[in-house]
Amino acid sequence: MVFWEAYLSDESMGTFAPIVVYWVYAGIYQLLPPLDRFRLHTRKEEEQKNLVPIWSVIKGVLLQQLVQATVAQTLFSMTSTASSTGVTVQPSFPVQLIQIIVAMLVMDTWQYFVHRYMHQNKYLYRHIHSQHHRLVVPYAIGALYNHPLEGLLLDTLGGAISFLMSGMTARTAVIFFCFAVIKTVDDHCGLWLPGNVFHILFQNNTAYHDIHHQLQGTKYNYSQPFFTIWDKLLGTHMPYSLVIRQEGGFEARLMKD
Numbered sequence: 659m660v661f662w663e664a665y666l667s668d669e670s671m672g673t674f675a676p677i678v679v680y681w682v683y684a685g686i687y688q689l690l691p692p693l694d695r696f697r698l699h700t701r702k703e704e705e706q707k708n709l710v711p712i713w714s715v716i717k718g719v720l721l722q723q724l725v726q727a728t729v730a731q732t733l734f735s736m737t738s739t740a741s742s743t744g745v746t747v748q749p750s751f752p753v754q755l756i757q758i759i760v761a762m763l764v765m766d767t768w769q770y771f772v773h774r775y776m777h778q779n780k781y782l783y784r785h786i787h788s789q790h791h792r793l794v795v796p797y798a799i800g801a802l803y804n805h806p807l808e809g810l811l812l813d814t815l816g817g818a819i820s821f822l823m824s825g826m827t828a829r830t831a832v833i834f835f836c837f838a839v840i841k842t843v844d845d846h847c848g849l850w851l852p853g854n855v856f857h858i859l860f861q862n863n864t865a866y867h868d869i870h871h872q873l874q875g876t877k878y879n880y881s882q883p884f885f886t887i888w889d890k891l892l893g894t895h896m897p898y899s900l901v902i903r904q905e906g907g908f909e910a911r912l913m914k915d
Contacts, residue, residue, distance in 0.1 A: 672832045676836050697906075715799060766884050768815075769881075774880045790805070794871055796845075796847075796848050797848050845863060862883065865900060866898070896913070
C-alpha cells in the first residue's frame with residue numbers, strides 16, 4: 659500500500675504528481691538566496707541574454723502541463739490493469755526497477771533524435787525549438803518552457819512511449835515521471851551545487867546541458883535527460899571543464915574530445 663491509495667488512484671497520481679513536483683522543486687531553486695558562487699552564469703548574463711520574461715515562461719510551462727495531463731489521463735485509462743476487484747497487481751521491486759531503467763533508455767533515445775532533428779531542420783528550429791533557446795541562461799522554472807508542438811512531441815509523446823514500451827503500471831509511472839521531472843528541472847537550474855547527487859551519478863547534468871544552451875554548443879550535447887550514450891555514439895558529445903570565474907561562480911567551458 660502507498661500513502662495516496664486512500665485518497666487518489668494511481669492514474670490520478672501519475673497524472674498530477676509530476677506537475678506538483680515540478681513546481682515544488684523548481685520553486686525551491688527559484689526561492690533560494692543569491693548563490694552567485696555556485697552559478698554557471700552571472701545574474702547580469704541572465705538578465706541580458708534571456709529573451710523572454712519569466713511570466714511568459716510560466717504560462718508556457720502551464721500550457722505544456724495541461725496537454726501532458728490530458729494525454730496522461732487518456733493513456734492511463736486505456737492501459738489500466740486493475741482487476742475486477744479494483745486492485746492493481748504490482749510486479750516485484752526488481753521488475754519495477756528494470757522497467758524504470760528501460761523507460762529511461764527509451765526516453766533518452768526518443769528525445770535525442772527528436773531534439774537533434776529540431777536543431778538540424780532549419781524550419782523546425784526557427785519556428786519551434788528556438789522558443790526553448792530563448793533562455794540562453796537556463797533556470798529551473800524554465801525547464802519545460804517549449805513551443806506547444808515541441809512539448810507534445812518531445813516530452814509528452816516521449817513519456818507515453820517510454821511508459822508503454824517499459825510495460826510499467828500507473829503506480830510505477832508515478833515514481834518514474836516524478837524522477838524524470840526532478841532530473842529535468844535540475845539540468846536547467848543553472849547552479850553547480852556541492853553534493854548534488856545528480857552531478858555525482860549522471861554525466862548528463864546541469865553543466866552538460868548548459869553547454870548545449872551556449873552559442874558554440876548548440877550542435878552538441880543533445881542527450882537528455884539521463885545519459886550521454888547517443889551523443890558519444892554519434893559524435894555530438896562535447897566535454898567541458900568547470901572553471902572558477904574571477905567574479906565568482908563557475909563557467910562550463912567547452913573542450914574538444
